[in-house]
Amino acid sequence: MKGRGAKSPEPEVSEEPQLPAPEANYAALQFLSSISKEEIQLLYFSETLNMISETNQTLGEYTLDVQQAYYQNSEGDLMLSALVHATSRGQLEEIPCGTSISGYLSWNLATYEQHHHEFIKFLPLPIDRKTTLLMEQEDMLVTRILKEGEDIKTEKMSFSLSMMDGFISESANLVLLRVMGWRRKVPLNAKFLTLDEEGKLCHSTYEALGFQTIQFGSEKAEAMVVEQTMHSNEDIPMTWQYYLLPDGHLAKRIQVGSPFCCIINKMPIIREEDEPESKLVFEKKHLDWEEDLQLSAIYRDRKEELQASHTTYMRHHPEAQTLISDFLLFLLLRQPSNVVTFAAEYFGPFARGRPPLPPFRSSCRPSPFRSIRGLCVAHIVLEEMSEQSSEDKAEEISCHRQSPET
Template identity: 60%
Template sequence: MSSKAHSTGLRAKHRQPSPRKQSLPLPKANAEAINFLKSIQPKDLQLLVFSETLAMVSDTGEPLGELTIDVQKGKYRDELGVISYCLIVHALNRGFLDNLLCGNSLLGYLSGKMEIMEQHSHEFIKLLVLPMERKTSLVRQEDQLAMTRIVKEGEEMKTEVTFFPWNSTAGFISEAANLVILRVMAWRQMVPSNARFLALDTEGKLCYSTYQALGFQTIQVGHQQAEVFIVEQTVHSDEGIPMSCQFYLFSDGHLAKRVQVGSPGCCIITKMPILREQDEIEPPPVFEKKPLAWEEDMELYSKFMDRKEELRLSHNSYMLHHPEAHALISDFLLFLLLRQPADVVTFAAEYFGPFSVRRQPTPALPSSNRPSPFRSLAPEPSSSCGFTPASGEG
């Protein structure tokens, strides 16, 4: 989904977008909030991938609509065509409020660090006189976060574009990230103490966002009772009153209830989900190393004897067809026993060196004191001093 896909309408009175920047100084998240986001590991995210559905009900229990939240793993392609792994968050809320159709949808792409890659949200309420609609898009563009807001009231439409420096968005919690972070808090059964995150208020301005643990409560779902962990999120707008929302969470992150403070209704689960448990990684089994008594195994012993006989016949055949090899080895061993050098390896190198095709030819009458090229790597034993096979010895 691309931000370029938003339609402006054919008959709407459309004001030209006006790029702007939020007035400085911008609010900053504190260290507690940033450290909490850094503490989220890839293994934590694997437990948060599932979908859920809640019913929207009024204060009297009358059904008003439905809320679905889905978090899945996926891939994201940026403007340069680079593909990276991400979490895809999709939420849809649609129902009636005072007999008026209203709803909102959300589609967000998050990195493993809960950083926003791209997000699109759409809110609407079908008022009889003046229908209202608001679309907000967030897209990371290199070193900045671009926000496009389209607000439509009746036939009048206003578009606003805002750019936030990327380094000012540390600790920013988008709507999509909020749904994932609540699941993390449910698994950990805790809220970061004194953490002050960043969020967007209803006017699209950066402000502070905080979370507070309200304790545990036992609720009834059908014929079952379950304990939930209550977390309250508050968005502190600089221009309006704070907006708070309470989330009742099961131990695995499933949402049991959501209450917008001041709203006449709420969202509540109608069927008890199958709660997930964290997999315990068992240590790999340890197998003791046992000696292999292959001589006692008739099959292995038979294969060994067959292979041994095969090699013996092959070696005899080779020596039969190459009698010069036998003569060369016999000559070397005879000379080795006559000289009995202390360094057998250097002696063998000097003996077989003249047979190499890469070695330069030696003069017909070489000096007996001529230094050997092999003596630079090892000390020259006195017993083999002056030996040169090309001189005619041996």
């Protein structure tokens, strides 16, 4: 029997089991790993689309630019990356609004850093939302700042990079669509990762809806229609449709349920992949110059010219003939086993840059080849020849000349 004033126990509320973190599947990871640097470099261009209402009125402008840039990480390392910059400015029911996205991506569309800014200047309560992604060592840091009027809320989250495989940010999504448009192919049943409106991980899928002919004036182009769906666990799915031209240009973008869409104002010049030029191969032909009258005449004239030049030089420099004759005579007298070393030792004293010999003999004789100049003995003799040779060599040669054996 319950006592007076006793409280009945409150019923226990069972906690909802926490859902496991979503993961990208194999098809998504395989598609991202197949993207190369060369393929991304084909997608460096800018484009502009008009924001059109349901009544065909121009509400604003959407621009997208992808280019190559260097990114410096938190450790100070510079990395070559793809820089994405997208902006949209317009008015909805005479209320100014806009979005800007700026991000640095790797060649496999991993996000190094991204800044996402949205604003709606609705009076009396304007809304300003900023989201920053920053890859730092082993984590992805997410900072969300929401300003409603004068009220500011800041939220910081951290995701381990091990659970971010296959993550596609807003900036990476823009490049991924260009890759799909260029390849004319959408990965089948691929599930990527992205962040929903609340900053939580969820799946993002892409589906090919076929092809549609886009016409602007007299120009036509076939666009591939790709539908992207963001599957949030806490909200209804959000869907976009993209009309992609063969080179990745965006012809049209529609957000399902939105009162406006983005359409290009003129047909861009469709880019095509440059085919590598085949390398010209020239067959090697045997040249028999002796049978060619012109070549043989040139050879004969040049030979006679060199012979005349050599004869003139030796006539104007008789000491050169004397020096060479002395060397040959000295060589025949000594008959060394190594002629090259003997010549280097013989002509070494004539070199200006040669260091003086030590005053005492040593068991470790210095090599006569101390520089590259020592290998070109003949050139050293002709350029740095002294008029007077060593007295010892002159006396020795003179004695041998006077000898009856010679």
